[in-house]
Amino acid sequence: MIELFSADTPNGKKISIMLEEINFDYKVTKVNLLEGEQFKLEFKKISPFSKIPVIIDHDNNREPIFESGAILMYLGEKSNKFYEKKNRLKINQWLMGQMGYIGPMIGQHHQFHHYNPGKSEFGEERYFKITKAIYGDLDERLGQSKYLAGDNYTIADIATWPWIARHEWHDVGLKNYKNLTRWYLEIAKRSAVIKGYKFMNKELEIPLP
DSSP states (O other), X not given: OEEEEEOSSHHHHHHHHHHHXXXXXXXXXXXXXXXXXXXXXXXHTTOTTSOSOEEEETTTTOOEXXXXXXXXXXXXXXXXXXXXXXGHHXXXXXXXXXXXXXXXXXXXXXXXXXXXXXXXXXXXXXXXXXXXXXXXXXXXXXXXXXXXXXXXXXXXXXXXXXXXXXXXHHTSOGGGOHXXXXXXXXXXXXXXXXXXXXXXXXXXXXXXX
């Protein structure tokens, strides 16, 4: 059984969606970010940077695994799903693109544009432009390929999709990017994605373009 320490964020949803996709038994231990539970000593012992998500595989070595990309790779290898060996280099590239660029940059856009508007014109303009560029880059890629790493749905898609699921916060206009919209809606119809998206709030609905 997998224990998932998480919160209802895009990074948290990556792992709940993956666990639903591979049909692994798991339980969720909520980490209340607003109350600062991520900074408590007991959580920092399993997450050195005080970030969610973290998993503990109670069927294996009980070693905590932090960083959502590393968790997806571990679960992909363990389940032998969505992380095919013959295409692993390309999957890793798109996964690292999400981890190092897409998530951090869109996350800053959330901070300046959604949570703290009016506090920094420079920050709002910078991260809006970067987020718009990310939409364009993803749209271009998905005009060439069904999924990010090729013809098959992989952990690279699972990592990226929850960030685009916050498109209403971005004010970029997802529907203006037809290839990205096609990809987003195809993934949004997957039963595991629907369940994983609602892992902490059953009332949530996936936002349409």
